[in-house]
Amino acid sequence: MFARTPYQHRPGGAFMPSDMRDALVRYASTGGPLGHFLTAVVENNLVEAISRADDANGAALGAIVSYCYNELPGGCWGSPEKVKAWREKMETEPDLRARLVQEVEEQDHKRALRP
Numbered sequence: 001m002f003a004r005t006p007y008q009h010r011p012g013g014a015f016m017p018s019d020m021r022d023a024l025v026r027y028a029s030t031g032g033p034l035g036h037f038l039t040a041v042v043e044n045n046l047v048e049a050i051s052r053a054d055d056a057n058g059a060a061l062g063a064i065v066s067y068c069y070n071e072l073p074g075g076c077w078g079s080p081e082k083v084k085a086w087r088e089k090m091e092t093e094p095d096l097r098a099r100l101v102q103e104v105e106e107q108d109h110k111r112a113l114r115p
Helices: 018-030 037-044 045-052 055-059 061-071 082-094 092-111
Strands: none
Touching: 018 037, 018 061, 018 092, 037 045, 037 061, 045 055, 055 061
């Protein structure tokens, strides 16, 4: 469902920090809160994202946006309205939220079993 491997936008580019990836997976699967930087990213607010990025996230912004585009459900990012609607959906559809959380946990468990 959600890629948890090291993620980069293009070969030779900066890798997406794993804590940012984990925060996006948690948000997409539960509707949970994000920090100011990632909120700006998922709301598609480039100016705000750049102004809030630290050095590592600024360098990896292309990878972070690429991850959103390629790995997250389209309904959970792209505008402030989509983000608000996604959070409301996660609150009002507990079956969907439970299914997404279970899928993430199963992926994590499989990854933990790998040698």
